[in-house]
Amino acid sequence: MSKIILDDPLASQIRQEAKAQGIEIEKYLESVIKHYRFHTQRTIVAAEAEWWAQQPAGEKTSYLGEFVAIHQHAVIDHDPDEDVLRKRIRAKYGKTAILLTPAEGSRHYQIVSTHITR
Numbered sequence: 001m002s003k004i005i006l007d008d009p010l011a012s013q014i015r016q017e018a019k020a021q022g023i024e025i026e027k028y029l030e031s032v033i034k035h036y037r038f039h040t041q042r043t044i045v046a047a048e049a050e051w052w053a054q055q056p057a058g059e060k061t062s063y064l065g066e067f068v069a070i071h072q073h074a075v076i077d078h079d080p081d082e083d084v085l086r087k088r089i090r091a092k093y094g095k096t097a098i099l100l101t102p103a104e105g106s107r108h109y110q111i112v113s114t115h116i117t118r
Contacts, residue, residue: 014028014029040097041097042097044097045097045098045099048070048071048073048098048099049070049099049101051070051073052068052070052099052101060103060104061104063075063078063103063104064103064104065080065103066078066079066080066102066103067079067080067081067082067085067100067101067102067103068100068101068102068103069085069089069098069099069100070098070099070100070101071093071096071098071099076089076098077089078103082100085100086100
């Protein structure tokens with residue numbers, strides 16, 4: 001186990017929040033980091049979607065009938081099968097936030113979570 005040393009008032013705030021939620025400090029920090037990462041990824045994907053929406057129609061026509069993967073304002077891959085594209089992107093980029101969207105038309109979003117709340 002690694003140790004991270006935090007000075008007050010941050011350390012006190014973390015202890016208070018964890019105590020208020022009735023969880024261990026490590027679990028509290030883990031949840032905060034996961035939340036922050038999720039929020040950051042959503043922001044990145046939204047910016048990529050905005051960039052793609054602003055691209056000229058001519059740019060998109062070469063991908064008609066396909067899904068595109070957008071990363072850092074560039075098409076990094078494309079495929080007519082979204083699942084095949086997703087697997088290829090995950091194998092290459094891991095958990096990096098990358099937009100997968102139909103090349104043209106509107107996108108319907110489905111958020112899937114493996115987190116179970118009680």
